[in-house]
Amino acid sequence: MENVLIKYLAFPAATKEVYKRGEEIIKKNLPDFNFQNSEISPEILFILTGGSENQAKKIIDNSSCILLLAMNENNSYAAATEIKAYCNQKNILSILLNLDTEKDILSKIEFYLQFKKAITNLRNCKLGLVGNVSEWLIASDVHDEVLKNKLGIQLKRIDWKNYKLYSEFDVNPDFISHFKNTGKFDLSDSSKVYNLLLNIIKENKLDAITVECFPLVREHSVTACLALSKLNTDNLPAGCEGDLTSIIGMIIAKELTGQIPWMANLVSLNTYSAFFAHCTIATNLVSEYKIDTHFETNTGTAVQGEFNANAVTIFRLDKNIEQAFISCGEIVSKPNKDDACRTQIEVKLTKGDIGLLKNNPLGNHHLILPGDYKEIFEFFCKMLKIKILE
Numbered sequence: 001m002e003n004v005l006i007k008y009l010a011f012p013a014a015t016k017e018v019y020k021r022g023e024e025i026i027k028k029n030l031p032d033f034n035f036q037n038s039e040i041s042p043e044i045l046f047i048l049t050g051g052s053e054n055q056a057k058k059i060i061d062n063s064s065c066i067l068l069l070a071m072n073e074n075n076s077y078a079a080a081t082e083i084k085a086y087c088n089q090k091n092i093l094s095i096l097l098n099l100d101t102e103k104d105i106l107s108k109i110e111f112y113l114q115f116k117k118a119i120t121n122l123r124n125c126k127l128g129l130v131g132n133v134s135e136w137l138i139a140s141d142v143h144d145e146v147l148k149n150k151l152g153i154q155l156k157r158i159d160w161k162n163y164k165l166y167s168e169f170d171v172n173p174d175f176i177s178h179f180k181n182t183g184k185f186d187l188s189d190s191s192k193v194y195n196l197l198l199n200i201i202k203e204n205k206l207d208a209i210t211v212e213c214f215p216l217v218r219e220h221s222v223t224a225c226l227a228l229s230k231l232n233t234d235n236l237p238a239g240c241e242g243d244l245t246s247i248i249g250m251i252i253a254k255e256l257t258g259q260i261p262w263m264a265n266l267v268s269l270n271t272y273s274a275f276f277a278h279c280t281i282a283t284n285l286v287s288e289y290k291i292d293t294h295f296e297t298n299t300g301t302a303v304q305g306e307f308n309a310n311a312v313t314i315f316r317l318d319k320n321i322e323q324a325f326i327s328c329g330e331i332v333s334k335p336n337k338d339d340a341c342r343t344q345i346e347v348k349l350t351k352g353d354i355g356l357l358k359n360n361p362l363g364n365h366h367l368i369l370p371g372d373y374k375e376i377f378e379f380f381c382k383m384l385k386i387k388i389l390e
Helices: 016-030 054-062 073-089 105-120 144-152 173-178 187-203 216-222 225-233 242-257 351-358 373-385
Strands: 003-009 036-037 044-047 066-069 093-098 126-130 154-158 207-210 238-240 262-269 274-276 284-294 301-305 311-317 322-333 343-348 365-368
Touching: 003 016, 003 054, 036 274, 044 073, 044 126, 066 073, 066 105, 066 242, 073 093, 073 105, 093 105, 093 284, 093 311, 105 373, 126 187, 126 242, 144 154, 154 187, 173 207, 187 207, 187 225, 207 225, 207 242, 225 238, 238 242, 242 311, 242 373, 262 343, 262 351, 274 351, 301 343, 301 351, 311 343, 311 373, 322 351, 322 373
Parallel strands: 003 036, 003 044, 044 066, 066 093, 126 154, 126 207, 207 238
Antiparallel strands: 262 274, 262 365, 274 343, 284 301, 311 322, 311 365, 322 343
């Protein structure tokens, strides 16, 4: 395990024995972590006694995120409460845990460390929107300032007209060899779209991208579905339809879980299940797949795959990054309907979550990850004061 930077704080005249006891308490209660004393940018402050508040203040004033660890003895928790209040007043992200009373404290510390790393990476993230948010996504545009102020992500808006047409790019043989079961489809044009997007990503030094893709379909009968699939497979978040809300969620999911989720349409709801589908998906999320046309236009190329999971996490933010839908479910079928986008799954959900999707949806597109990541998403949202729909 990586070193976790910790700072022990006590009243100014505290003896070495006070600090030694603090280290012993940490080793006894949290043996799974490799703690390292640090005077510079500690990740955790262990409040050993009362009277340590001003020392904490000096450290916190230079921090963007801190975990306050306390205990019942020596007015530790009392002091930590004052420090936590100061963090709240200064809008410094913080969490207070009591070693003596907190349940599941190990997992909460792990979540905090994941959160801190994610927030740091988000504040260095550069997202590109190529074209515009698609006109039908009337609930999924995110204002640049909301994105910057809430998560620190820098949004760069990019005009298709600033780049040469996809057809002027070379065929990419590595791209073509990546895809299997291509059948009758020639992937040359799709590989050129991929090269165009790679050029945009490299020129603008982007960490993630979302693309208004329908102009390509309408004007040139070529799709970006395979290009986006390849980018996501290669661990660069890439969304379609210029959906800013979805790409933000994809970036967050990658930072929290190491995986980029599938962005899918919510096609329909039954009493206990939801049906999702879309025409692009990373090939590392499917057990097998074939290439088909894009559903809505029956042109270009798309991915029709079999989602490789049983349990899934479903995640969606609202456009103001103030609300979130988070749910876990089980895939009960993988349909192959002709009247929906190519990759399709039916997910069993609780009646309550079905009700939320029906009566209080945050938008169409939802993000789907293999596995159960509900707790880390909930922790992330609670830290940022994002309301979780219930």
